[in-house]
Every structure is written in structure tokens, then in C-alpha cells.
Amino acid sequence: MPTVTVIDGVRVFTGYGLTEPQRVYVEGTSIAATGTPDLVVDGTGKVLLPGLIDSHIHVLGRADLENLAKWGVTTGLDMAAWPLPFVADMRAQTGVAQILSATTPAVGPGGNHAKMPGFPGDGIVTTPQEARAFVERRIADGADYIKIVTEAAPPAGMDQQTVNAIVDTAHEHGRIVVAHSVTTGAFRVAVGAGVDISTHAPLDAVLDDDTVQRMRDAGMVSSPTLTMMRGIATARAAAGLRYEYARDTVTKFHEAGIRLLVGTDANSAAGVPFAPKHGVSLHDELGLMAEAGLTPVEALRGATTLTSQTFGLDDRGTIEPGKRADLLLVDGDPTTDVTATRDIVGVWINGERVH
Incomplete structure (x- = not known):
């Protein structure tokens, strides 16, 4: 079974603003709607971008x-x-x-x-x-x-x-x-x-x-x-x-x-x-x-x-179930201060965390 990672308590960039804090599930290489977590990442106070x-x-x-x-x-x-x-x-x-x-x-x-x-x-x-x-x-x-x-x-x-x-x-x-x-x-x-x-x-x-x-x-x-x-x-x-x-x-x-x-x-x-x-x-x-x-x-x-x-990249660019799990987790709010994108906490590519 694919590993399920949960990013908990994170606000998500929608393309137009931020959601309220929520859980984002990554199952294998994709964003999932739900799941039983194998790993939980604390996203409190952070923002998750595609x-x-x-x-x-x-x-x-x-x-x-x-x-x-x-x-x-x-x-x-x-x-x-x-x-x-x-x-x-x-x-x-x-x-x-x-x-x-x-x-x-x-x-x-x-x-x-x-x-x-x-x-x-x-x-x-x-x-x-x-x-x-x-x-x-x-x-x-x-x-x-x-x-x-x-x-x-x-x-x-x-x-x-x-x-x-x-x-x-x-x-x-x-x-x-x-x-x-x-x-x-x-x-x-x-x-x-x-x-x-x-x-x-x-x-x-x-x-x-x-x-x-x-x-x-x-x-x-x-x-x-x-x-x-x-x-x-x-x-x-x-x-x-x-x-x-x-x-x-x-x-x-x-x-x-x-x-x-x-x-x-x-x-x-x-x-x-x-x-x-x-x-x-x-x-x-x-x-x-x-x-x-x-x-x-x-x-x-x-x-x-x-x-x-x-460019017709329909599998990415947004964070929603079924999309490719390419993610950027940052500390701060880049929707009010775009320099916050530099405060990187985590990066995932196709569901794999980059170290």
C-alpha cells in the first residue's frame, strides 16, 4: 500500500487566496481526499502551495x-x-x-x-x-x-x-x-x-x-x-x-x-x-x-x-484530490508578502519529499 502523508493544520493556496487551516493528504504520488496517515507533518501557521x-x-x-x-x-x-x-x-x-x-x-x-x-x-x-x-x-x-x-x-x-x-x-x-x-x-x-x-x-x-x-x-x-x-x-x-x-x-x-x-x-x-x-x-x-x-x-x-x-499541465498547478503531489510548504503568508516563498519548510515532488 502507498504511504499516506498528512500535512495537518495548514492553509492552502487556491490560486485566489488561502483556505482555513485543514488537512492535506498525500497518498503515493497524488493528493488524496482522505486516508489513514503513516506520517503527519505539522503545518500549523504555515502555507501549502502547489x-x-x-x-x-x-x-x-x-x-x-x-x-x-x-x-x-x-x-x-x-x-x-x-x-x-x-x-x-x-x-x-x-x-x-x-x-x-x-x-x-x-x-x-x-x-x-x-x-x-x-x-x-x-x-x-x-x-x-x-x-x-x-x-x-x-x-x-x-x-x-x-x-x-x-x-x-x-x-x-x-x-x-x-x-x-x-x-x-x-x-x-x-x-x-x-x-x-x-x-x-x-x-x-x-x-x-x-x-x-x-x-x-x-x-x-x-x-x-x-x-x-x-x-x-x-x-x-x-x-x-x-x-x-x-x-x-x-x-x-x-x-x-x-x-x-x-x-x-x-x-x-x-x-x-x-x-x-x-x-x-x-x-x-x-x-x-x-x-x-x-x-x-x-x-x-x-x-x-x-x-x-x-x-x-x-x-x-x-x-x-x-x-x-x-501549457496544458492538467495534473498539477493546484492542490486537490487526484492531482500530482508537487508541493511547497512555507513559513509565513506569501499572499501578503511574496518573499515568504523563500522560507521553505518542505518540498514534495510526485509525493516524494525532497531532502
Whole structure:
């Protein structure tokens, strides 16, 4: 029989606030409605959250997944990884954060991504015909979603027709499309193509009202990765990049009612302009989202329920019977002070407590 763990006297984050103190049952790998406890954890004065989901990470090895788990991030959405055997190995890791992956992203021939050492040649896309073939390869690879890098114009980026073809083909296969966009021009390309999610926020100017309106009307979602944008702007201030542009764009997104997810672009790669640390950076991101105008509850929802809904992760993101037992127990009330997510008492992944 599976072990039954009870977290007793704990308030539970619902996505909109906290419950009164109650008992939460974990039976095996899932949340249960009731049970005979084998182990009781005292949750008095504490808050239980669904395991946090980082909507934008990059993984280079198990240590990255361990660091995510240590900080209560139980799921990470990887936005670029190769080769396929490595992706399969990372997906198969147990006792650490679980990942999904875009596998290889689509990039233009002249951008920085195409010049990365070891970047797969089949990720460089120049025509609509190549775009369709690219998506077919990613589907065959088992990509959970499609990632593209948009630039304002060729030769650094793909032209509008090519980006459109990627999005259209991905949607034909039932995959959502995530677009890396760090300038206002790149945002307009992504919006014009009808991508589902924009990741990052512009550093060259605050995004204009018309583009924000088009995003809202299309139901686009944003994962702005303010942690990364702040780091890049600091490293490249001489180039005129300003973090305030990204922050104020997020404020506009929030005021417009655009869905905002919490993501960091955490990575451990050498030679990058900035490398947010896996796990802890998500707590930084929650704070930056609050500074951009989100309430603590809205920020927490963007790291739990909204991300699970956006990416179709129906087995997680909320605490209710039948859901996967990915849990974060904290001391304090993060719905009034979001920094309380750092006061970690316990983390469970798929019902197994992380030590």
C-alpha cells in the first residue's frame, strides 16, 4: 500500500487566496481526499502551495534540476535543449524537478543564437518551406511546444512569412508556440505571426499601446523573465538597454489584462551575458513581478495555476484530490508578502519529499 502523508493544520493556496487551516493528504504520488496517515507533518501557521513552475529555463544537467527542487520549483519548462538523448535523460530524472522541453528552437541565420557553439544546423530556418519542415522534425522529436527566436528583420532573424509558417504548422499539430522577443520590433513580428506566448520583455523601449492591444485581443500570454532582463540591461547598459523599459512593459501588460507567467531564463551556460540561478531566481522573479504591479496572489498564480493551464499541465498547478503531489510548504503568508516563498519548510515532488 502507498504511504499516506498528512500535512495537518495548514492553509492552502487556491490560486485566489488561502483556505482555513485543514488537512492535506498525500497518498503515493497524488493528493488524496482522505486516508489513514503513516506520517503527519505539522503545518500549523504555515502555507501549502502547489509546486512552483518556472515557465522558462535551460537545463545542462541534473544539478540544475536539483537546484530547482531545492527551492520548491517542481516543474521547469525548458526552452532549448539538444541533442535528443540528453533531453530524454533529463526528462527521466527522478527525485528532482520535472522538465518539459522545446528541444531545438528555430532561429534566423544571422542572429546570436545561430552563432552559439554547437547549435544544431536544423534549427536555422530561412524560408517558409524550411519552417514547415522544422516543425515536423520537432514533432517527431517529441517537443512539448515549439520555440522560435524572433528578430525585427532578416538577416539576423527570420522574415515574417517564415515565422508565420512556423506558427501555422505548429498549430496544425496542436502545439503552442513560444517566441523569444527582446526588442519592440521582435515583439511585432511575434504578434503578427500569432504566437501563443512571448517570452522576455523589450529592453529598447516600452512596448507601444497598439501592440499591447493586439496581444490582448489575440489572447497572447507573456512570460517576461524580468530577472534575466534586469541582468542583461545591467551588463549591456552601454548599448542603451534599460531594464525600466521591460518593467514598464510588464506593467502595461498587467493593466491590459494580459496573462502573465513567472519565468526566469535560468541557465548555467558559460559565456552568456547573465545566468539566473536555477530555483532561487524564481523567488527573485516573484518579487520583480510584484514591483511591476502584480499583487502577491497574482504573482503566485503566475507561478502555479496559470502556467499549468497555459501549457496544458492538467495534473498539477493546484492542490486537490487526484492531482500530482508537487508541493511547497512555507513559513509565513506569501499572499501578503511574496518573499515568504523563500522560507521553505518542505518540498514534495510526485509525493516524494525532497531532502
